Amino acid sequence: MIETLRTAKYLVAKYIPDLRRCEPRNIGVIIWSPEGVEARFFAEKENQPGVIDGRSVPSFVTNLSAYKQWVQYWRSEIQKSETRPVLGGEPVAQDSPEFTEALKTANRGNFFLTDGGFLLDKISSDQLPHLADHLFTTLVDTNALEDARDLTLDQVCDELLQASKLAGDPHFHNRYQVRCPVAGEEEEFTFSHAYKNGTLERLYQRVPMPKRKRLSLKNIHDAAWMFEKVIDAKIIARAKGAALVYVNEDQQQDSDVESALKVLGLVTNVINLHDRETALEEFQQLAFRSIG
Numbered sequence: 001m002i003e004t005l006r007t008a009k010y011l012v013a014k015y016i017p018d019l020r021r022c023e024p025r026n027i028g029v030i031i032w033s034p035e036g037v038e039a040r041f042f043a044e045k046e047n048q049p050g051v052i053d054g055r056s057v058p059s060f061v062t063n064l065s066a067y068k069q070w071v072q073y074w075r076s077e078i079q080k081s082e083t084r085p086v087l088g089g090e091p092v093a094q095d096s097p098e099f100t101e102a103l104k105t106a107n108r109g110n111f112f113l114t115d116g117g118f119l120l121d122k123i124s125s126d127q128l129p130h131l132a133d134h135l136f137t138t139l140v141d142t143n144a145l146e147d148a149r150d151l152t153l154d155q156v157c158d159e160l161l162q163a164s165k166l167a168g169d170p171h172f173h174n175r176y177q178v179r180c181p182v183a184g185e186e187e188e189f190t191f192s193h194a195y196k197n198g199t200l201e202r203l204y205q206r207v208p209m210p211k212r213k214r215l216s217l218k219n220i221h222d223a224a225w226m227f228e229k230v231i232d233a234k235i236i237a238r239a240k241g242a243a244l245v246y247v248n249e250d251q252q253q254d255s256d257v258e259s260a261l262k263v264l265g266l267v268t269n270v271i272n273l274h275d276r277e278t279a280l281e282e283f284q285q286l287a288f289r290s291i292g
Helices: 064-078 099-104 128-139 151-163 213-232 255-267 276-291
Strands: 008-015 025-033 036-041 048-052 111-119 172-182 185-197 199-206 241-245 269-272
Touching: 008 064, 008 099, 008 128, 025 064, 025 099, 025 111, 025 128, 036 064, 036 128, 048 064, 064 099, 064 111, 064 151, 099 111, 111 128, 151 199, 151 241, 151 276, 172 213, 185 213, 199 213, 213 241, 213 255, 255 269, 269 276
Parallel strands: 199 241, 241 269
Antiparallel strands: 008 025, 008 111, 025 036, 172 185, 185 199
16 A cells, blocks of 8 residues: 555665674665655765765674665665666666665665654655655764774784684674673773683774874774773773874874873773784684684
C-alpha cells in the first residue's frame, strides 16, 4: 500500500567501529521521494556534498579513508538516474521506490544502510533539503563530535597497523571499553586499541595533537588520567600501556608540549609514531606473537 502511494522514505547510514561488538553509530541519512533524493552525512563541508572535513569526523570512525570512500560512493549513486544492484540484476531508476533497496545491496563490513521509515505526507522537491536537515539533526548525534582529529596521527597509525598485520589480528580490538573503579564509583573508559589474547596484554590510546595547543594539552592530560586509573586498579601494568602520538620536530621544541608529554610518560609508555621504525617494531611484536 505504501509503495503504491509512492511516499517518501529514508535510509539511515550507519557505521560499526568494531564488528565484534556490533554497536552501530548513525552517520547520515538518505531520503528518497518521487521528486528526488537528498542526503546528509557527518563532517561534509558546507555547500560541498561529499567533500569531507577530516578534522570534523568523530574519532569513533577508526578508518577515515574508508569513511570518505563510502560517503563518496553513496553520493555518486544517488546522483545517478539509475543504480544497479551490487549482486546483479536490472538497473533501478532513481524515481522507483525500489531505488533504496538497490542502494542497500552494497552494504558490507563496517558501513551499511538500513531502513529508517516512511513519510506519509506528500513531499515537494523544495521541501526535501529541509527535511534532510531535520532528519539528520534528529537521528545523527552531532553533539557526539569529539575534539579535533589529528589527521597525521590517524593516517600514520592506520598505515602502521596494516603494515604490521596487527589490524587483522583476531585478538586486536578497536575502541576497547574498560570498566574502572574511580573514587568509589565505576567509570567506563574507551581506549583506541587493545590486544587481548585471554589476558589483556596491551592498551593503546591515540592522543591527538591538533594545531590548537589548548586541545593538545587537554588530550594529553585526559589520556594520562585514563592510564593512571586503569593502572592503579591493576587492570593492566604500566609497561603494557602506551599513548600513541605524532609529534614532529617543531612540536618537540615546544616547551609546553614537551612538558605535557613528560607528564604522560610518567604514567605510561609514549610511542611517537614520527619514529616509524620504533612504532612498527612495537606492533609487529604483538602480530608475530599471535602467529607464533
